[in-house]
Structure formats: structure tokens, C-alpha cells
Amino acid sequence: MYLIEEQESLDHFLSDIKNEECIGVDTEFARVKTYYPKLCLVQIATPSLIACIDCLSDIDLDGLWEIIFDEKIEKIMHSCSQDIEIFFLNKQDVPQNIFDTQIAAAFIGYSSQVGFKELLEKELNITIEKSQTRSDWSKRPLAEAQLEYAFDDVEDIIELSSSIKEKLIKLDRNEWVSEECESLIHKKTGLMDTSEIWKKTKGINKLRNNQRRLAILLSKWREEKAAEKDLPRKWLIDDGEIISIAKNEDLSVETLMKSISSNRLKKDEIKDLHHFLQNTEETDFSLNQDNRRKKIKEEDLKAVSGYLESRSIELGINKDILGSKKDMIKFISERSGKLNEGWRKKLISEDLKTLLD
Template structure:
């Protein structure tokens, strides 16, 4: 299959006409974000069973026509582990294309583990071992070699084949539309919005801080995230997480004290020292945002442990019947949440609820009973 390399407006127009005729396309992106806060969009690969193209966004002045056709709701976009690809498209357009079919999300319905890697699917479905020759390619450098372009194109060529096989197998099992709601959730734009005010939630070790220290970490994390976004640099290039914690404990009151902190970046002190100290002094005067850490689940009684074992057995039975990995259906923590009446459990939604969640609820509510023999377990509805 000849790879179309799209680096002129004329070629892009022709590609858009091709895409418009298709019911679905496989997509992948190449990007770089080692030196930037936002991923730098370097290449877009698109394929169908009949053709494949690599679009060079660095060579094209305007991708508006391409986005218009890609975002058409009558064209399914097939991706693997789509979150980062969709994040790039959201940042470029402010929208997320739909509908989406994510092969990573769909794979567990065919017996794979949760979140399988792309190489695993290629190997399992196509008996091909992916090359790692260009894993560390700097995709911003031009011109791209033929080997680099082939490497990038192979991802969507194989993705097309995997999608077709998956659809055929899911259709035979009656599971093709089980994930419709899961895929719709990928179009929620909140997934791709990064709020500086919530940046502190990702700081490890925050739960060991005092109230004043936590308030400082919250203020500095929000400032760091906003600044990293505005200058488009990785947040850790400004201040590392461990340094945020150190500053919260030492609480330097002025630039001179800040400069004495071991490991502090001199450039950071010169450029942002006064701002950092002002934030620290202000944060010391106000209470922190409550952690709202989820407490440890209540200690289970022996009877509850026995109930948990019974639910686990039912999950294993239903998983075996449907050729699924039991963990894909429910983890032990999911079952614990169910026992303690929590609602935020995958078992209570979508295909998991249909396959086993409703049944487990019936057991807990006393609407079902178990009959045991030496060979099997039978669930009877009252």
C-alpha cells in the first residue's frame, strides 16, 4: 500500500475528499511534549483498508478542512488508547471528534486484560511483532525518512485490520454495542481540560502535611500549573513536586531565604522568587482546601468477608461463561464498594450491570438464592 504523504494544501484537499466517502477511519498521532507543557502535534496518520496517509501539520498552514471532515458524526474514528490523541485534537479545535471506537477499551470484551497495549493486540490478532526502531524519534525534525513514515503508517494500517477483526468477533458474541456508553464518555470535554486550581490533587505526599503546609502546596501548585501553561513548558521544569513540598515545610518569607533552600533553581529565584514568597505568605494566613481523602473502608466482619467470597465466585462464574478475565468484570475492591452501598462502581453501569451487577445486587437484597452442588453453583431468582 502506497503511503500518501500530505504536506501541501492540494494533497490535503484530495485527502479530505477521500475521507468524506468513508464510514470509518483509523487514526493515530505522533507528538512531542518533553520540552513543552502542551503536546506538540507532529504527524497525523489516517487509514482505511484501501489507503493510508500521513498528514504533516508542520508543513501545512491550515488544517481546518481536515478537522471539518474528521469531526463528521457519520464517520467512526478508530483509535487505540485514544485519550492523548483526543487531547491534542481538543486543544487544537476546542472540540472532541465523535463517534469514537477505542480498541484498548474494547479488547477486554474479547478476553484480554484491562488496558492492553497496542503491541499486544497486534501480536495477538495479526501475529506481528511491532518494530521499536523509531520509538524515540524526534518527530519535529524534518525531513522525515521513509523508514520513519513507514513506521508511523504501520500503526494505522494494523489498527484497521484489528478493528475489522474486533467488530466481527464482537458481533458474533452480541457485544458490539456494549461499549457505546463508554465511547460516548470519551467525548466529554472535561476529560481534556486541565484546571490549575485542582493541580494540587496530583501531588504525592500532600496527605502528610499540616494545614498551613497544605495551603501553601495548593497555592504553589495552582501558580505552577498556570505559569507552565502560559509559557508552554513542563511543570517540573519550573518546580519539581518534591520542591513544592519542601517549600511548604520551610516556608521562606522572602527571596533571600528562598535562595538558601537547598536544590532550588537559581533561575527560578531570579524570575519568580518574589511571586513564590508572596504566595507562601498569603497561603499561611488562610485555611487549606479540605483533603476529602477517602477514608479506609470499614473493617469487614467475618460474615461480610464470606459474602465477599460468594460475590467473587459469582463474578468468576459469569466471567468464565463469557470468556472474560474476571478482573475486567469486577475487582475485589469493586465488590467491597457494592457491599457497603457505594454507587460509584462500574458494576452498576453498562454491560457489567447487565452481565453480573444486577445479579449481585439481587443476591445482596435477598431476591436471589444460591444452590450448590459438587460441580456447580446455580443462582435462583425468588
């Protein structure tokens, strides 16, 4: 185990691992004062080597990206959606050939949000500390406790994946997990995805009609402005202020200026917000799911939900692995979406169609 801060050490390490069939990968980043996460550390493990690469050091990371984006090398990761965001930000691309131990574990009976610590304890009888979860990874030098935490996140992940894969083979669910992990590379990264960003605004679900429409538009504008300024969204407009403005429905520049306490928005930007709210029509990002919900029968939703519940018990997996409420609504209203694709189509789609027809 060692920390890499110099180019020569990095080049030597990358040369040693370039022919590996699989590697464990994790990242640490800072995001307290910015909209975009700042990559601070990349941890790489092989069966015989572990290194933490200091991305804030004066080193060229091109060789590292070649390894991570090498399709022949399987990347073993845990709950990797944020890591994928980091990779996308740095390379405008997403690595192929990923095995996510959190996703895979859900298919052998674990919760869909099972933590790495719990998996290690139950699968390998290994205990690790998670005391540095909210550590500031941008500070240098890194503390010994931080380095131990970083090493722990990858040291046993390859062995963990082997344990999970053995159980998947016995259950004949390898293909299911491969499909789920493959879908990771096609998902939106969450950065600057304004289509459903309103769901992160606390209190918005209690609003109705025009008030809700305004809150959705405010959330969309805030997200785009936060990305432009590279500042946390709530530093510009707090959730409570969005709800208050939407309830008031007075969109004058003067009222907006009084309602927004942040000094990080200039008057011209408030005017831009006023213009945006006055001239933007409700679009796809708003209430499509709610509109579909209104068109379906409540008894159909209950029937599909009940079927997924009983099927998940038979399979020994959580119901949310089969499908969310959003997935159910889409299937009922359109006979499409996740419940009619891939392994789910083979497993449950025909039963659902029979149930509804």
C-alpha cells in the same frame, strides 16, 4: 502510503476519503519542552489509502478537522486519550463516534493497557517495530524510520477493529464497548485539570494532614503556572522540592525562594505562590476520596473487591475493567458512580447492593 506536505495533496486526499464509513486515525506530537503537546503529524487510513499529514507544513487543516469531527465517520484509534487532548487543544471540542481498540480489546480478555503491537501480533499475526516511540516528531525532514513507524500505527488498525468486533458480537458485548468509548468524549482532557493533579507528585502519599494539604496546593499552583508559561511542570518546581517545602511548613517568601531551584520563576511569582498557600482553603481537589475511605468499613471494601474479582474471572476480563478502588469506594459510600451506571448497573449493581445490605 504517502506524506502530505502541500495543500493540493491534502485537499485531494480529503476529497477521496470524505465518504468513508470509518477511518483509522493516529497522531504524533512533541511535548519535551512544553506543557501543551504540539501536533506534528496526523495519520489517516482507509481500507485502500494511507497518508501522513505534516501538520508543521504551511497547510490549512480545516478540511482535516471536518473529517475527524464528522459524526457519520467512525474513527478507529488505539489508546486515544492523548489524541483527544490534541484534538481538544486545536478545536476546543472532542470528536464523536470513536472506537478505541485498546478499550475494546479489554472486553475480549486482553489487559486494559494492551499495546497496539501485541494486538496486531495476536489478532492478525502482523509484527511491527516500535523503535520510534520517543522520536522527536518536530524535527524536519522526518526520517524514513519515523514515517514507517507512523504508517504502521494506522495501516492495519481497521482490520484489527474488525477482528475485535467479531469477537465482541459473539460475546454480546458491543453495547458495553460502545458505552466505554462514548465515555471518552465526556472525560476531562487532563490538561489543566487540577482536581487530581497532586496524584502525579511523587512522594505525596507518604505525607499526612497539613503537610499533605500543602503539597496538594503546591501541585495545583505548579500545574496552573506551567500551563500559563507553557513549560513542563517539573521545570518550575521539582516533585522533591514540593515534598520538601510541605514537610518544612515554612511558607515565607525567603524560604520558598531558597527551596525552589528553578530560575524560571520570578520573585513576584514566588510571592504569588506564598499568597496562594497562605490564603487557599482545602477544597474538592484534595482528599475527597480519602475522606470517603475513612467512612466505609474495610470489610465492605474487601467484599466488593472479592465480588468483582470473581465476576471478572467468570467474564474472562480484567477486574479493573469492572471498577477501580476509587469506583468501589464511591459505590460503597454513596451507591453511585461507575458501578451503578450503564452496562455495569445491569450486570453487577444489584448483586453489590445485596452484598452490602
